[in-house]
Amino acid sequence: MTVLDVRTWTVVCRFDLLLPERGVAALVGDSQVAIFRGFAGEVYALGNRDPFSDAYVLSRGIVGSRGTVPTVASPMHKQVFSLVTGECLDEPGIAVPVYDVRVRDGDVEVAGP
Amino acid sequence: MSTQQRRLVVVGNGMVGQRLVEAVRQRDPQRRWRITVLGEEPRPAYDRVALTSYLTGATEAELGLVPDGCYDGDSSLVVGEAVTGIDRSARLVTTTAGRVVPYDALVLATGSKPFVPPVPGADLDGCFVYRTIDDLDAIRERAASVTSGVVVGGGLLGLEAANALLALGLSTGVVEFAPRLMPAQVDQGGGEVLRRKVEALGLTARLDTATERIAVAGSGLRLSFADGSALDTGMVVFSAGIRPRDELARSAGLAVGERGGIVVDEACRTSDPAIWAIGECALAGGRVYGLVAPGYDMAEVVADRLLGGDAAFAEADTSTKLKLLGVDVASFGDAHATTPDALEVVYADPVGGVYKKLVVTDDASTLLGGVLVGDASAYAALRTMVGRPLADTPEQLLLAGPSTSDLGDDAQVCSCQNVSAGAVRAAIHDEGCADVAAVKAxxxxxxxxxxxxxxxxxxxxxxxVEADPALCEHFSMGRAELFDIVRVTGLRTFSEIIARHGSGRGCDICKPVVASILASLGSGHVLDGEQAALQDTNDHFLANIQRNGTYSVVPRVPGGELTAEGLIAIGEVARDFGLYSKITGGQRIDLLGARVEQLPAIWKRLVDAGFESGHAYGKALRTVKSCVGSTWCRYGVQDSTSLAIMLELRYRGLRAPHKIKAGVSGCARECAEARSKDVGIIASENGWNLYVGGNGGFRPRHAELFASDLSDAQLVALVDRFLMFYVRTADRLQRTAAWIEALTEEHGDGLAYLHRVLVEDELGLCADLEAAMDRHAGSYTDEWAAVLDDEEKLGRFVSFVNAPDAPDPSIRFETERGQIRPVVAGPTLEVVRR
Structure with missing residues (x-):
């Protein structure tokens, strides 16, 4: 069976523009998305809103790891989120949205909702 | 009573000789023995095992081993006098000073001397040995005028000496005759990992190399080797083993071994029943032990015997562990697997630089010994298991490490002092010891x-009860140790540092720490290359994040002095960008409400008007606050404003473990509130008084007087030293006040310690600290202007990567008292913290 991917992919920037282990913010439709490049070149996308401060700042957090999980720490009050699942690792039960993201022909693309 | 006292004479006041005195005193409350100790060195016993620390921070006093009150009416210590002869029939010893001392019992604790290979030129100026504090003073003096050094001998002591030369800033090489480093302790596999590790630290190791002669070459020395090659160097340190000091025993006709050492029996008695020998001068069971633990055992045996006991010295544990700037090497028990049918289980990770070998009985049921290189964290626990049945397989022990929770109370934790796990637990639970220092005491x-x-x-x-010193899950050491590693190894990227000295990919704790260390060491712009990803958002955007995700901008106003034009320029920027403005406590102006994409344009205007970054966002020097001083004030006695401007321009941009604030007051009325600053300066009639360690904030503290009546130059030199020492040794987010408190815990009176280090130059660091600050001041550039000149960095200052100028729609303001204030949008998430 073939499942057609009917989602809209939005090109947000060239992959080369992303610094390793740093994030950028992008507008995808009306949504603010934080896009991160991992150390090995992997790309992650989370909602940019920090649920603790209500400010749209997660893209400006420090990227790192906790155990084997790649993470970003909110620049506001340092709560740590998984880049893979969006879950807050410091406050169980709190999470930010995760967006599908891919690199095609050197372009970073985020899937619309 | 004194007529019945017997006379004990101890020759030598090294670690073992001193231990004997304490052991006798402990067992002899009736004072049956009257003790005279004759020491050749000009100072009382000190910790020779920790000798290297004398070059890296420890003081002579800290190394001292003689407790207060150790010598009293019934015992005396004479230093600086060597014993020249023993008259065995009359039971007298004679000293270099002509002193004649009678004995009933004589203990020789004369120790050993370094072995200097008989090569021509070994006695030239610039050749040293590594044994005493005097040796180290001489090495330090020479090291100040040369750039390189070579250690002859790659054993345990040789690597210690090499470490010391490295710490003195010399390019350092080790020459070893054997095919591996530390040949007595480790096997070939461990030696190879060790060589790679020490070479990564900047040492060069020549193995399989015999030194044939040393000659003067230019202003330095040239070592010529058996293979025809040569090596030029500034100094040579011999550390090729030890030889027992048995000459006194020889001349007295006591039995000595064929290859040296005073022959003793299991009671440590020599061939004369009235004379004993202990420590490195003794040949016990056919062996000379070059370690302190067996020496201590011998001291205990002799003390026991002198008081009628029948203790005996058995073959000693020669386990050793050495830590060379992060490289651990340990060997214990039967490290070379000499037990018949012993099995060796080896784990080797050449890339990670780890080598571990366990030696077990042929049925793998009992641990016999082992070698650990690169990771010796399991050493202490493994050593306690030697000779005991193993609960785990050797493979499990190697990979997972031993569990200490099931460490039996009778397991020996400290072999030097023979202390069991049970004794340590008792100290913690019954005596209330809450930290390592208390347990040690x-x-x-x-x-x-x-x-x-x-x-x-x-x-x-x-x-x-013990807090873990680790920075975070990625680095097991604290900030000061990490600073030293980065400074000494020259590693300048986070990836290299974490690969060699940490694990994982870092976090919001260790990355800013490394960023700060790199910045303190002068590694270019804080947003250059990989450094950009290490910065907290404030340092990343060179501005201070506010609750709604906007930033504040603070231009530097040195000393709080501002021209009318400057004031107008700042006002125009605030007006044109619609920013909220407020006067700060540090005599500057804060402009709030700037969006990320506005920052470069705001800086451009400020830079064009002659301003630069005020580093309000950094763990760095913030401001030097001042009063108007003698220029205007009718009470002022010195020009505080000029001094404050000079200091602020010298230290601007200095990254530190935490923010640094300073203040200068022009008279004792103290209008600049300098004593609430990390560095506070108050004018006196004769110059400046320097106060250190003040802060406001959560736990206010007044700075304390550090030095008085200083000239401008003296003041700058002292502040240079103080700040640079703080930058190098304080913990993460530790203000100077907390740092000084921590120094107090470690060294007694923290301020007095700082005085010894920074004024009396007890550690010989002052010139280096001043030079480092000179380098900082000389390499300063404005971080804002540097971004404005760099298209690539400018490209990061956008709201959205795909809509660079679109303002973040979530940022909204309302008006209050004629200025903007953030609107906190919608209902906020409630976070329940437990």
Missing amino acids: CTRAGTVCGSCVPLLKTLLTQSG
């Missing part, structure tokens, strides 16, 4: 070689 564990200190920490942690 109470049990003496960890006070000699220190290798069991990690185990003491583990036992404390298991008792729930």
Whole structure:
């Protein structure tokens, strides 16, 4: 069976523009998305809103790891989120949205909702 | 009573001789023995095992081993006098000063001397040995005028000496005759990992190399080797083993071994029943022990015998552990697998630089010994298991490490002082010892070689009382140790640093720490290359994040002095960008409400008007606050404003463990509130008084007087030293006040310690600290202007990567008292913290 991917992919920037282990913010439709490049070149996308401060700042957090999980720490009050699942690792039960993201022909693309 | 006292004379006041005195005193409350100690060195016993620390920070006093009150009416210590002869029939010894001392019992604790290979030129100026504080003083003096050094001997002591030369800033090489480093302790596989590790630290190792002669070459020395090659160097340190000091015994006709050493029996008695020998001068069971632990055992045996006991010295544990700037090497028990049918289980990771070998009985049921290189964290626990049945397989022990929770109370934790796990636990639970220092003081564990200190920490942690010094899950060391590693190794990227000295990919704790260390060491712009990803958002955007995700901008206003034009320019920027403005406590102006994409345009205007970054966003020097001083004030006695401007321009941009604030007051009325600053300066009639360690904030503290009546130049030199020493040694987010408190815990009176280090130059660091600050001041550039000149960095200052100028729609303001204020949008998430 073939499942057609009917989602809209939005090109947000060239992959080369992303610094390793740093994030950028992008507008995808009306949504603010934080896009991160991992150390090995992997790309992650989370909602940019920090649920603790209500400010749209997660893209400006420090990227790192906790155990084997790649993470970003909110620049506001340092709560740590998984880049893979969006879950807050410091406050169980709190999470930010995760967006599908891919690199095609050197372009970073985020899937619309 | 004194007529019945017998006379004990001890020749030598090294670690073992001193231990004997304490052991006798402990066992002899009736004072049956009257003790005279004759020491050749000009100072009382000190910790020779920790000798290297004398070059890296420890003071002579800290190394001292003689407790207060140790010598009293019934015992005396004479230093600086060597014994020249023993008259065995009359039972008298004679000293270099002509003193004649009678004895009933004589203990020789004359120790050993370094072995200097008989090569021509070994006695030239610039050749040293590594044994005494005097040796180290001489080495330090020479090291100040040369750039390189070579250690002849790659054994344990040789690597210690090499470490010391490295710490003195010399390019350092080691020459070893054997095919591997530390040949007595480790096997070939471990030696190879060790070589790679020490070479990564900047040492060069020549193995399989015999030195044939040393000659003067230019202003330095040239070593010529058996293979025809040569090596030029500034100095040579011989550390090729030791030889027992048995000449006194020889001339007295006592039996000595064929290859040296005073022959003793199991009671440590020599061939004359009235004379004993202990420590490195003794040949016990056919062996000379070059370690302190067997020497201590011998001292205890002799003390026991002198008081009628029948203790005997058995073959000693020669386990050793050495830590060379992060490289651990340990060997214990039967490290070379000489037990018949012994099995060796080896784990080797050449890339990670780890080599571990366990030697077990042929049925793998009992641990016999082992070698650990690169990771010796399991050493203390493994050593306690030697000779005991193993609960785990050797493979499990190697990979997972031993568990310390099931460490039996009778397991020996400290072999130097023979302290059991039970004794440590008793000290923690019954005596209330809450940290390593207290456990050391109470049990003496960890006070000699220190290798069991990690185990003491583990036992404390298991008792729930010890805080882990690790920075975070990625680095097991604290900031000061990491600073030293980065400074000495020259590693300048986070990836290299974490690959070699940490694990994982870092976090919001260790990355800013490394960023700060790199910045303190002058590694270019804070947003250059990989450094950009290490910065907290404030340093990343060179501005201070506010609650709604906007930033504030603070231009530097040195000393709080501002021209009318400057004031107008700032006002125009605030007006044109619609920013909220407020006067700060540090005599500057804060402009709030700037969006990320506005920052470069705001800086451009400020830079064009002659301003630069005020580093309000950095863990760095903030401001030097001042009053108007003698220029205007009718009470002022010095020009505080000019001094404040000069200091602020010298230290601007200095990254530190935490923010640094300073203040200068022009008279004792103290209008600049300098004593609430990390560095406070108050004018006196004769110059400046310097106060250090003040802060406001959560726990206000007044700065304390550090030096008085200083000239401008003296003041700058002292502040240079103080700040640079703080930058190098303080913990993460530790203000100067907390740092000084921590120094007090470690060294007694923290301020007095700082005075010894920074004024009296007890550690010989002052010139280096001043030079480092000169380099900082000379390489300063404005971080804002540098971004404005760099298209690539400018490209990061956008709201959205795909809509660079679109303002973040979530940022909204309302008006209050004629200025903007953030609107906190919608209902906020409630976070319940437990």
